[in-house]
Amino acid sequence: MSIEQLAVDTIKALAIDGVQRANSGHPGMPMGMADIATVLWSKHLRVDPTMPDWPDRDRFVLSNGHGSMLMYGLLHLAGFGLTMDDLKSFRQRGSKTPGHPERDVHLGIEMTTGPLGQGFGSGVGMALAEAHLRSVLGSVLVDHMTFAFVGDGDLMEGISAEAASLAGRLGLSKLVYLYDDNEISIGGSTDISFTEDVGARFVAYDWHVLDVDGHDRIAIDEAITMARADERPSLIACHTHIAHGAPTLQDTSASHGSPLGDEEIAAAKRAMGFPTEPLFHVPEGVYEFFSSAMEVGTAARIAWEERCESTFGADAEIAKNWAFRFEPIDVEVGPLGYDVGEMIATRKASERAINSLATRVPSLIGGSADLAPSTNTLISGAAEIQDDIGGRNIRFGVREHAMGAIVNGMAVHGGLRPYGATFLVFSDYMRASARLAALMEVPSIFIYTHDSIFLGEDGPTHQPIEHIQSLRIMPNMWVVRPADATETAEAWEMALQRDNGPTAIVLTRQGIPVLDRTGSEGGLHRGGYVLSEGADAVLIATGSEVHVALEAAELLVNDDISLRVVSMPCVEAFDLQSESYRRSVLGDLPTATLEAGVTSGWHRFAGSTGLVIGIDHFGASAPWKKLAEEWGFTGRVVADRVTAWLGSNQ
Ligand SMILES: Cc1ncc(C[n+]2csc(CCOP(=O)(O)OP(=O)(O)O)c2C)c(N)n1
Ligand SMILES: [Mg+2]
DSSP: OOHHHHHHHHHHHHHHHHHHHHTOSOOHHHHHHHHHHHHIIIIIOOOOTTSTTOTTSOEEEESSGGGHHHHHHHHHHTTSSOOHHHHHTTTOTTOSOOSSOOOBGGGTBOEEOSSTTHHHHHHHHHHHHHHHHHHHHOTTTOOOOEEEEEEHHHHHSHHHHHHHHHHHHHTOTTEEEEEEEOSEETTEEGGGTOOSOHHHHHHHTTOEEEEEETTOHHHHHHHHHHHHHSSSOEEEEEEOOTTTTOTTTTTOGGGTSSOOOHHHHHHHHHHHTOOSSSSSOOOTTHHHHHHHHHHHHHHHHHHHHHHHHHHHHHOHHHHHHHHHHTSOOOOOOOOOSOOTTOEEEHHHHHHHHHHHHHTTOTTEEEEESSOHHHHTOOOTTOOBTTTOTTOSEEEOOSOHHHHHHHHHHHHHHSSOEEEEEEEGGGGGGGHHHHHHHHHHTOOOEEEEESOSGGGOTTOTTTOOSSHHHHHHTSTTOEEEOOSSHHHHHHHHHHHHHOOSSOEEEEOOSSEEEOOOOTTOTTGGGGSOEEEEOOSSEEEEEOGGGHHHHHHHHHHHHTTTOOEEEEEOSOHHHHHTSOHHHHHHHHTTSOEEEEOSSOOTTTHHHHTTTSEEEOOOSOOOSSOHHHHHHHTTOSHHHHHHHHHHHHHHHO
């Protein structure tokens, strides 16, 4: 038997043993894709287990991430930091081998996805990042492939359509997806619900589409070689059998997500010529087979380092540019040039901040889902990537979900600080991607404008109500809602400083006054801060309601009520401040809150006796000032409510 066949069989055996031992997991996909994985990893994928985070490595995404035992087996055999014991503790608490690994660069796990389709989308982001950086920094420094395994589920999900369409438009040639075309998903045959001509669909997206027998390793190798040479992104439809080699469960959905059982495993192993005992058997020569393939990657990495050294030695500018891209970013936006009292929408201030930063932060790149004029996210003077891939303005098209995944992919790739923008109300469309950014600790920046009912006439379909709070409840998502132009600049600084999770910058459509920040400069970085002092009660406000709170405080002076106004642009950052700082801001005073969104969540600050002003119903189509009056977001109404509340508390 060839060593290559032995390698394939080892991957299968490790996967079925791992799943059996855990008594849970997905054996079908690893068995079905073992041939493809062996060819890709031994003949094409250029990675280095001795330096898994080498920046110019090929990227490998497992979008059908339920087949994670395939990935773990490969990483173990190829000499990444996964031991046999790690394989044996598959899916156990605290192990390095959870059910669905999300991201661990140091283990060689670029990205695998639990939520189907996300890896597909983020792979496009990685390939986009590579193409952009290759254009900007030169192919001497950046020149690698992005490969992904995708399954029927990934291709059924709409996000794959969005992402593939954009990848085709941009001609991302170094993107090669291997489709596990096994015609099976959980429900049984894909005939039940998925009968489209996938190949024709991808041809229509302007992809290069190939068809192979997914168990013919010579054909797979040739197809990958052809895919790499083509100028379009490639989809290789690999006709496979799920649970390939399982005597009775092959081609059944039963093999998708359940252990095969001892008998079936023994029979499968016998058919492969494997001993049934011991489990987790790795035949002689298999480690060497993979490690000699990895040596090619190590040699490539060393050659790359030498090229870097000579390039950086000869060109200090490019050395600086490179270093900057891989270091934490700590820059000040500086004054945006507005006067106190000027009425400026924070989306407009954000545009100035972006353009101020763009000159100093070469890694800043992004765009919107067909809302450039509304989200104010264009970098002026920079090219658009559909014209010049080295440009910095990305036209995502009306594709919020893929935008989220692509931004994540670019951020995961490294060397870029990507942002994606849309209206806050449409953040729902990209929620799954935003959640993965939070879970994977990826510093994606999401810009959400038109952040309240005060977008006005477009009406309730466009007016966010529950969105700010629903983003806040996502662990590790930082939501920043600046109160004016100055806070907007600080919000951008905060987003760029973050390196372990995403930031949602939430911005107004309508003009709001630039506040006098004398004495509280930089306050946003603490999440919440005192904007104006007061001794009787605290009113916490965010975003466009902060100036309303200040107005209310002024009106209350006449009633001898001294209201402290706290701007709370980022609850998550405030929560990280010291106890003494938080007390200095909130004290023991009766507390009210004010935000043009759901009241849910604010009682944690206001307590049971506090006053929480918000809006718990959908909005309406009308000029925004009319809505502010009708629903009480004016200084007068807020002042009256505070007076009544303090009165009733006495
Ligand atoms: C967004 C999302 N929806 C549903 C699931 C649950 N799920 C996991 S795998 C799967 C079926 C996938 O079928 P396919 O990609 O063909 O995988 P195969 O059975 O061939 O391994 C489903 C529905 C999920 N992980 N993500
Ligand atoms: Mg399938």
